[in-house]
Amino acid sequence: MNVQVFGFHDDQDTRKALRFFxxxxxxxxxxxxxxxxxxxxELRRFAERLGPGTLLNRAHPRFRALGLHVSGDSPERMLERALAEPRLLRTPLVRSGNRVAIGAVPSEWQAWVDEEKG
Structure with a gap:
């Protein structure tokens, strides 16, 4: 099982994911x-499986500072903004093969581990 984690070192949920694995x-x-x-x-893969709205951290101060809470942008435009401003993304973004998860979801990661063990 190989896992890829996208996040920030200073993010608590990202550290939880790294520690879990x-x-x-x-x-x-x-x-x-x-x-x-x-x-x-990579972001498109997460958006296709979980929905583009799940990628964005709407509680992040930068989200409000950019006026995105009232902008009504399309999901594709939001994805472009997330590419330009990675802090707008919910983290961690975790991928293992075709499985993806957003945020700290240890129960889902554990299901992946159990599935790999067979």
Whole structure:
């Protein structure tokens, strides 16, 4: 099982995801979005499976500062904004094969681990 985690080192939920997989000795490829933002195709994969609205952290101060709470932008436009401003994304974005999850959802990650064990 290979896991890819997109997030920020200073984000508590991202650290929870990294710790969860480390405790189970599952290799993780961590992408610090402060250094290297997620690619458009990667974000699109999450948006297609979970819906584009789930990608954005509407509680983040930057979301309100940009006026996005009243903008009514299309999901595609929101995705473009998230590419330009990675802090607008809910983190962590976790991927293992075709499975994806957004946010700290240990129960879902555990289901992935159990499924891999067979």
């Amino acid at each position: 480390a405790e189970r000795r599952i290799p993780v490829h961590f992408v610090d979005m402060k250094i290297r933002p997620a690619a458009r195709g």
